Amino acid sequence: MTPRPKFAAAARPALADTALRRALADTAADARARRAAAVAELPDWPALRAAGRAVKDRTLLNLDACLERLERAVVDAGGTVHWAENAAQAARTVVRLAAAAGAGEVAAPAASVLEEIGLDGALTAAGIAVHRTGADAEFPAGARVAVTGVDLMVAETGTMVALERAGDVRRCLTVPDALITVAGLEQVVPDRADLEVLLQSVSRSAGERLAPVVSAWTGVVAGDGPAAFHLVLVDNGRTRALADEVGRAALRCVGCDACLHVCPVYERTGPEPYGAPHAGPIGAIRTPQLRGVASAANASLPFASTLCGACADVCPVEIDIPEVLVRLRGKVVDARRGRPVPTPELAMMRAAAWTLTDPHRYEAALRGGTRWARLLARGGRIRRLPGRLGVWTDARDLPVPPARSFRVWWRDRGERP
Amino acid sequence: MRVALFVACFNDALFPGTGRAVVRLLERLGHEVAFPSAQTCCGQMHWTTGYHAEAAGLARGFAAAFAGHDAIVTPSASCAATVRRDHARILRAAGERDVPPAPPVHELTEFLVDVLGVTDVGASFPHRVAYHPTCHSARALGAGDRPLRLLRAVRGLELAEIPAADECCGFGGTFALKNADVSVALVADKVRHIRSAAPDVVCAVDNSCLAHIGGALSRQRSGVRVLHLAEILAGDGA
Numbered sequence: 001m002t003p004r005p006k007f008a009a010a011a012r013p014a015l016a017d018t019a020l021r022r023a024l025a026d027t028a029a030d031a032r033a034r035r036a037a038a039v040a041e042l043p044d045w046p047a048l049r050a051a052g053r054a055v056k057d058r059t060l061l062n063l064d065a066c067l068e069r070l071e072r073a074v075v076d077a078g079g080t081v082h083w084a085e086n087a088a089q090a091a092r093t094v095v096r097l098a099a100a101a102g103a104g105e106v107a108a109p110a111a112s113v114l115e116e117i118g119l120d121g122a123l124t125a126a127g128i129a130v131h132r133t134g135a136d137a138e139f140p141a142g143a144r145v146a147v148t149g150v151d152l153m154v155a156e157t158g159t160m161v162a163l164e165r166a167g168d169v170r171r172c173l174t175v176p177d178a179l180i181t182v183a184g185l186e187q188v189v190p191d192r193a194d195l196e197v198l199l200q201s202v203s204r205s206a207g208e209r210l211a212p213v214v215s216a217w218t219g220v221v222a223g224d225g226p227a228a229f230h231l232v233l234v235d236n237g238r239t240r241a242l243a244d245e246v247g248r249a250a251l252r253c254v255g256c257d258a259c260l261h262v263c264p265v266y267e268r269t270g271p272e273p274y275g276a277p278h279a280g281p282i283g284a285i286r287t288p289q290l291r292g293v294a295s296a297a298n299a300s301l302p303f304a305s306t307l308c309g310a311c312a313d314v315c316p317v318e319i320d321i322p323e324v325l326v327r328l329r330g331k332v333v334d335a336r337r338g339r340p341v342p343t344p345e346l347a348m349m350r351a352a353a354w355t356l357t358d359p360h361r362y363e364a365a366l367r368g369g370t371r372w373a374r375l376l377a378r379g380g381r382i383r384r385l386p387g388r389l390g391v392w393t394d395a396r397d398l399p400v401p402p403a404r405s406f407r408v409w410w411r412d413r414g415e416r417p
Numbered sequence: 418m419r420v421a422l423f424v425a426c427f428n429d430a431l432f433p434g435t436g437r438a439v440v441r442l443l444e445r446l447g448h449e450v451a452f453p454s455a456q457t458c459c460g461q462m463h464w465t466t467g468y469h470a471e472a473a474g475l476a477r478g479f480a481a482a483f484a485g486h487d488a489i490v491t492p493s494a495s496c497a498a499t500v501r502r503d504h505a506r507i508l509r510a511a512g513e514r515d516v517p518p519a520p521p522v523h524e525l526t527e528f529l530v531d532v533l534g535v536t537d538v539g540a541s542f543p544h545r546v547a548y549h550p551t552c553h554s555a556r557a558l559g560a561g562d563r564p565l566r567l568l569r570a571v572r573g574l575e576l577a578e579i580p581a582a583d584e585c586c587g588f589g590g591t592f593a594l595k596n597a598d599v600s601v602a603l604v605a606d607k608v609r610h611i612r613s614a615a616p617d618v619v620c621a622v623d624n625s626c627l628a629h630i631g632g633a634l635s636r637q638r639s640g641v642r643v644l645h646l647a648e649i650l651a652g653d654g655a
Contacts, residue, residue, distance in 0.1 A: 008595060008597070011596070012598055012599060015598050015599065015602050043559070056521030068461065083544065095457065097472065145539070264584055264585045264603055265596075265599055265603075268599055268603065269599060290587065299562045300595075302552070303592065303595050304596060304599075305589070305592070306552070306585045306589030306600075307465060307589055308552040308556070308584075308585035308589070309552055309556035309557060309586070310552075310583075312556075313556060313650055326464065326465055326467070327510075329466060329467030330465070330467045330468075330469040333467035333468055333469075334469075338485075345466075346468075349463060349468045350471065351463075352463070353474055353475065354470075356458040356475055356478075357457070357474050358457075359454060359456070359482075360459075362457040366426075366429065366430050369430065370430060381635055383636075389594070391594050391597035392593060392594060392597070395597075395601040395604075396601070396604075396629065396630055396635075396636055397631075397632045397633075397636050398628065399431055399432075399628060399635075401430050401431050402433055402434070405430055405433055406424050406425075406428060406429045406433035406436035406437065407429055407452070407454065409436075409437060410436075410452045
């Protein structure tokens with residue numbers, strides 16, 4: 001398998017796809033308008049955001065205790081809880097549970113956590129057919145086992161909550177044999193009362209007053225619905241992210257996708273260049289957090305943003321996405337500092353810092369740089385820069401630096417009689 | 418009032434006219450301008466590109482260069498945001514404890530409207546002008562309508578409104594090089610919106626974004642010029 005390309009390369013086909021560009025722009029404009037209208041109806045949106053953030057922060061600060069409480073509640077309600085340290089372990093667990101239930105096929109509506117653990121491949125490899133139920137697929141009449149994601153889990157009662165537009169998860173709740181729900185550790189909230197905040201803020205962020213289909217299920221009910229309920233809780237890098245005092249903010253994410261639809265980069269590239277399972281600004285954070293920055297593709301994700309801040313403005317749990325992106329950029333750079341031969345960028349940045357930390361060196365570089373740049377000028381503008389800087393002038397001119405810098409003008413002015 | 422000017426390295430080299438305009442404007446309003454000569458760069462590029470240890474050295478240098486100044490003005494919203502919002506983060510990330518408050522840097526329009534309390538600075542600029550709210554001025558600093566209030570008070574100036582004005586121009590510092598194709602896709606849309614408003618001049622409070630937008634306008638021979646807001650406010654029609 002060839003490695004996934006870096007974001008910049010992966011974005012090129014999307015940028016050249018006229019129909020995709022138009023569709024993305026239309027979708028984003030529609031989502032933005034619907035969200036803006038839904039949020040504008042509330043007199044206390046800023047307070048709701050702050051409350052949503054507080055709920056998630058409170059959860060994350062006591063995540064271990066909160067998850068144990070969830071486990072007890074699920075078990076008390078007749079369910080079983082399975083812990084998975086990584087994606088592969090989670091997928092193996094689901095396959096084992098499905099096989100034990102005697103399933104030759106399962107219904108599995110699309111969910112980012114299922115994509116994250118690579119469930120389709122694992123089930124198919126085990127000879128179990130996957131029915132990706134959705135708008136264009138009928139629910140498989142013979143399916144006796146279903147695998148779903150979830151939006152929120154309530155530790156107090158062991159209740160799973162799904163917010164949907166079409167109701168694909170809802171249809172899974174009545175399979176006869178086994179319902180297997182997969183969730184990230186961070187999707188738990190402590191109490192039922194916390195739903196009051198998050199059901200509102202997630203729904204409004206998605207442009208609804210309330211998500212059209214809200215489903216809640218708790219353990220097993222005798223004679224009604226599935227005979228067995230399994231909850232697979234996935235870590236897969238989340239506790240590592242939790243240990244990072246800035247990066248942990250990303251674990252507040254409630255999956256509303258509001259940041260995607262305001263992101264100018266996502267609006268041009270669509271989801272593909274981000275790779276699975278998360279796209280857009282939150283994906284540029286979460287994928288490197290969950291999978292590390294060893295691969296060039298994952299290391300390129302935190303740089304796939306202009307840091308414009310539109311995402312942070314709409315996030316219903318106040319994740320400062322640009323701040324986390326900048327921290328992750330630092331991690332990418334730091335991981336490369338140990339290389340025996342410094343990257344050209346590291347050498348350039350070190351030289352720039354050395355120059356800029358001393359006013360005399362700075363002024364000498366300013367003089368030299370200005371002289372060099374003025375040699376490149378043609379017709380009052382710079383139309384071609386050499387080397388890596390050439391990507392600027394592929395489509396953009398650069399102004400010619402005036403012969404006299406500001407500081408020289410200031411000095412000359414002071415010397416006037 | 419004695420005002421220290423932080424011109425920003427980018428302006429120092431590429432747009433000295435913006436620095437001169439700030440000096441002319443503040444002096445016309447009756448203030449004394451100082452230029453601490455030890456100033457270089459706020460460290461924004463190093464910080465946002467991930468070179469955090471290097472950025473810490475520049476943040477320390479900035480604080481030393483402006484020590485003792487209680488009114489600092491810069492014609493760069495992104496540099497103002499870097500100092501005010503990020504310097505403490507940079508120093509804490511470098512392991513410093515008890516990080517002192519960042520030097521009190523004001524972006525020019527904040528300083529004029531909030532500190533000096535003026536919106537009519539006595540300028541005259543008889544042209545059709547579009548204002549681009551840069552991401553750092555609009556979102557990081559919350560400049561709001563301050564720049565527009567200043568522009569509305571300029572004699573002879575006709576305001577043109579850019580559609581989708583609050584969308585990023587796609588510059589993003591090293592983003593413009595690392596993701597050049599996406600960056601150009603963004604500025605192509607920005608320029609299309611600008612041209613639909615048919616201005617003579619596009620202005621903003623960040624010359625970095627204006628260099629990006631202006632670079633695309635210039636390549637297209639659009640005839641639309643870019644100009645820092647300070648240079649409009651400094652114009653007295655003479």
